[in-house]
Amino acid sequence: MADELKVHLIDHPLIQHKLTRMRMKDTSYKDFRELLEEIAMLMAYEITRDFPLKEVEIETPVAPCRAKVLADNEVGLVPILRAGLGMVGGMMNLIPTARIGHIGLYRDPKTLKPVEYYCKLPPEPEKRTFIVVDPMLATGGSSAAALTMLKEHGAKKLVLMCLVSAPEGIRVVNKEHPDVPIYTAAVDEKLNDHGYIVPGLGDAGDRIFGTI
Ligand code: PRP
Numbered sequence: 001m002a003d004e005l006k007v008h009l010i011d012h013p014l015i016q017h018k019l020t021r022m023r024m025k026d027t028s029y030k031d032f033r034e035l036l037e038e039i040a041m042l043m044a045y046e047i048t049r050d051f052p053l054k055e056v057e058i059e060t061p062v063a064p065c066r067a068k069v070l071a072d073n074e075v076g077l078v079p080i081l082r083a084g085l086g087m088v089g090g091m092m093n094l095i096p097t098a099r100i101g102h103i104g105l106y107r108d109p110k111t112l113k114p115v116e117y118y119c120k121l122p123p124e125p126e127k128r129t130f131i132v133v134d135p136m137l138a139t140g141g142s143s144a145a146a147l148t149m150l151k152e153h154g155a156k157k158l159v160l161m162c163l164v165s166a167p168e169g170i171r172v173v174n175k176e177h178p179d180v181p182i183y184t185a186a187v188d189e190k191l192n193d194h195g196y197i198v199p200g201l202g203d204a205g206d207r208i209f210g211t212i
C-alpha cells in the first residue's frame with residue numbers, strides 16, 4: 001500500500017557532496033568524522049531556520065535600534081550513543097549554548113530491537129526544544145525509543161535529525177511520534193536482511209570510532 005513519508009529532506013549540494021564522500025568504503029576514519037561534523041553543522045543551520053525570534057533594544061555605535069535575537073535559548077541536543085556523538089561538535093559550533101543530554105541505546109544484532117543502557121538529560125526538559133541526533137535511521141527502533149524516553153521525562157518539543165534514513169524507519173517514527181518532525185540528508189532505498197541501510201554507509205559508529 002502506498003503511503004506518504006513525512007520527512008524534511010535537506011539536500012543542499014554541499015551536504016550531498018560530503019555525504020557521498022562518507023558513503024565511499026575507502027574513506028578514512030578521520031575524514032569520515034570530519035565530514036560528519038561538517039554536515040551536522042550545515043543541517044543544524046537548516047533545522048533552526050524556523051526558530052522563533054524576539055526583538056530587543058540595542059545600541060549600535062551609530063544609533064539605538066530594535067533588533068532580533070533568538071527567543072528561545074533553551075535548546076537541548078541529545079545524541080543517541082554512540083554514533084550520535086559524532087554530530088554534536090558540528091552542531092555546537094552553531095548553537096554553543098545548547099545543553100547536551102545523552103541517551104545510550106544499542107541495537108541487538110539478532111532482534112534489531114533497541115536496548116537502553118544510559119539516559120542523562122538536562123533539567124527542565126518541558127521548557128526545551130530537543131534535537132535528537134543519530135546518523136542512521138534504519139528500522140527506526142532506536143530513534144523511536146529515544147523520543148519515547150524524552151517524552152517520559154517531560155519533553156514536549158522534539159525534532160529528530162538523522163543523516164541517512166531508510167523508508168522503513170521514517171514510517172516507524174511517523175507512526176509512533178507523529179508530532180516529531182524528521183530532518184534527513186538522504187532517504188535511501190531499503191534495509192537489507194541485517195537491518196543495514198542500502199546503500200547507506202555501513203556501521204556509522206564503527207566508522208566514526210574506528211572499531212571495525
Ligand atoms: C546504530 C545507529 C542507530 C541505530 C539505527 O547504532 O547509530 O542508533 O543503529 O538503527 P535502528 O534505526 O534500526 O534502531 P548501533 O545500535 O549500531 O550502536 P552504536 O552507535 O553504539 O554503534
Ligand code: URA
Nearest residue numbers: 138196197202203204
Ligand atoms: N546502524 C548503522 O550504523 N548503519 C546502518 O545501516 C543501520 C544501522
